[in-house]
Amino acid sequence: MGRPLSSGSWGRLAFAGAARTAVADWRFEALPEADEGDSLLARGWGRSYGDVCINSGASHLDTTRLDRFIAFDAQTGILRCEAGLTLAQILEVVVPRGWFVPVLPGTRFVTLGGAIGNDVHGKNHRHAGSFGCHVRSLTLLRSDGERYRCDSEHNAELFAATIGGLGLTGLVLDAEIQLLAIDSAHVECEDLLFSSVADFARLYEESSDWTYTVSWIDCSARGGSVGRGIFSRARHAAGGDRDPGNSAPRLAVPFTPPVSLVNRFTVDVFNRAYYTAGRRRGGVRREHFQRFFFPLDGIDGMNRIYGRNGFYQYQCVVPFGGGVAAVEELLRRIAASGEASFLAVLKAFGERASPGLLSFPRPGWTLALDFPNRGAKTLQLLASFDAVVRDAGGAVYPAKDARMPADMFAGGYPQLERFRPQVDPAFSSAFWRRVQA
């Protein structure tokens, strides 16, 4: 079974650690006293890739013991629970009773508080919007000692700031979410090959009656093959059992190799094999939802394969207006760089507005890439991506970021000035200090 990361983050980059970690055990307790000059940051399971969940030199507040259900109405699918409960734990309880978490990221080992803090998205953004769209209300504990019940009518500004608020508005103690009714734990899904980004865009347009769509891009493809990949689409199946299938990972990466196992050569081999396997897997099939949603959760410690220096993720969104040109440009730059991205994922965000002031999802194409950390070379490549994204009027996702400059953040988040007054003066993060610089 997955475990919370008690320090650091998923990318395993070397950030300076927190000076202290306090544990939040019960939702009716007070926040720990912060000394002069100290600050607090709530942490979930540390599945963010960079420093939004890191408060270097200051205090972390471990929320993973706030893992209690408060109320679950199996008639209406309204669930209230504490913020440290993971989506995995929620699914285990609600799936057998015919309910589903309406927005799921690519791992189930994230907490409710983390899902709110980054206003995470899933493969169904076109239909469901971001996670925050399903949060009916939440309770926020701030350093003034008050508990704020927030929803779209009460403390509405604080509610909007807290969704996607990167933990900066206080400690989310609990939240109430609306679940999605399902008939079965299985999905119907289908994989289709595409040969270019334009081809991907066409498949996406044609798939509006599929709830979930996502695609994998072969980043080692060269020349005329740049932009080829596999498009997957799925919808909840009817009939069948509702076994939550929350099994332990089948494989594990037992130790961290000194150098990244992900390099140009291995990615080449993997991608070719994967693409070829995709070609053979035709037609609509039935799969358990865990397999479709969380393929990476099957391997424990997957993030270790990038070696001791860790890795960078880069996820951006570019508006539909510019077509797929910016995505194509990014892929060309990867091909030219000689760097390898193992998991390149291309999705789309639909028109449904995200409720958070700093929410990342907005209409457009969203590309997620990962690169083993090779120091300055990698950072240069990512900076060159920034230029493309900036020109296209896009934004970079803080949950995956460890290096974007302040102007990139300000440019991508137009509500930043409206957000600022809602920040709790006793809360901060390494990310926040970095993007203020």
Add this chain to the structure above:
Amino acid sequence: MTVKTIIAFGATSAICVALLRRYAAAGASLYLVARDESRLAACAADLAARGATVTGTSAYDFNDAHRHSAALDDAAAALGRIDLVVVAHGSLPEQADCERDDALVRACMEDNLTSAAVIMHAAARRLEAQGSGTLAVISSVAGDRGRKSNYTYGAAKAGLDAIAQGMQGRFAGSAVRVVNIKPGMVASPMTAHMEQGPLFAHPEDIAPRMQRAIERGSRVVYVPGFWRYIMWVIRLLPTAVLARLPI
């Protein structure tokens, strides 16, 4: 034997919660007893949402020895029959503090031994009258041998061992089972101040083994299982050697 009805003393303890969540998922009926009223309410709501029927709760300090049999009566009335009694509460003072503070020594004995002993005796009467049922007590590896790092707590837990052993003799040949659960180091509020080394387990990791031991009626179970071997070695160590180890 499958367990359908449970009374849990110390129901807000992290280890007990992890165990009860497994029974909740299976739809068990619970009666929960703990010291703190708000914590108890939070745990009761959690277990109910996970599928348990919470038939009643009772909040009081377990050093109020006269309240235990009333809680058991109440539970028996609510549950009908009691399949399982869990005794899970405890407190872990710093050994160095015990060496300075006599009141703390006494509190340690009361929290870990006196209160649990009274509950076990009262529960045994109840199960004996029923003619069957399981009494599971959480003692500790600390009771296996007096060690300088935690002998006050260890002595109290060793007392629980003696009671469990005696009761196993008393109920031999009957359908009443007494299960002595000995956790090693477990990450919980009790140990939050300690450096969490590789020997630490998580409550949800040890819960399945606890549940299996309860269902089989095992006399003693170490959780995680490797502690059985560690403690076997520690019990065999010559006193002079043990004295030199930092444990």
